Amino acid sequence: MFKINKTEEPQFFRDYKKRNNPKSWKDFSYDIKRQLKEYMFENEYEYKNEEGSYCPYCELKINLENSQIEHIYPKDKFPEKLMEYSNYLVACINPVTCGQNKGNRWENYFINPTIEDPEKYLEYDLMSGKIIPKEKDTQKIEYKKAIVTIELLNLNHPRLCNMRKNFIRECLCSFDCVKYYDNFPTLKTQIITDYNL
Ligand SMILES: [Zn+2]
Known part of the structure; x- marks a missing residue:
């Protein structure tokens, strides 16, 4: 998960909202959503690839077609944030993880990646492929924030952990991992740092 x-x-x-006066998310056209996604990829996403960018939660590749605008504060629970641009990011549409898994649930401990740097709270266990809290003291707020966020987004779904494990293995078998394997940007950074590649 990255910032x-x-x-x-x-x-x-701003012009679109003034012109069309949308009342619900359904009132926003396909074109404006696409335009917003393009804008966010271009201007707000540090990590890019040939397809587009990465889901800021699970870090799999996403493009304009296989992504959606995610309301960080769920729009049903926080209707006042429905049209608030600062509440948007582009995330994957995987039905069992990320925004889809979070759905209408909200926890104040959730690490909002537009405000805080998730890498301050999270790291990877390179043996299991799991995301774990950086803080090991279970009484600390940093630990709780990490746990709540991992759970809301289901970031340790077995499929994701397996993909990370394969990625780690591939990186360690190849000196050229940076060139050939470009999923999971923050995992890659940790592998390079931890193994001094
Ligand atoms: Zn995702």
Whole structure:
């Protein structure tokens, strides 16, 4: 999970809202959602690849087609944040992880990646492929925030852990991992650091 460098609300989105006066998320057109995603990838996502970017939660590759605008504060629970640009990011549409798994649930301990740097709280266990809290003291708020976030997004779904394990293995078998394997940008950083590659 990585940080999103949120910008000011773009003018085209302000104009769109003024012109169309949308009342619910369904009122936003396919085109404006696509335009927003393009804008966010371009201006707010540090990690890019040939397809587009990565889901800031699970770090799998996403592009304009296989992604969605995720309301960080769920729109049903926080209707006042439905149209608030600062509440948007682009995430994957995997039904069992990330925004889809979070759904309408909300916890104040959730690490909002537009405000805080998730890498401050999370790291990888390179044996199991799991995301774990950096803070090991279970009484500390940093530990609780990590646990709540991992759970809400289901970041240790077995499929994800297996993909990470394969990725780790591939990286360690190849001196050229940076070139050939480009999923999981923060995992890659940790592998390079931990193994001094
Ligand atoms: Zn995801």
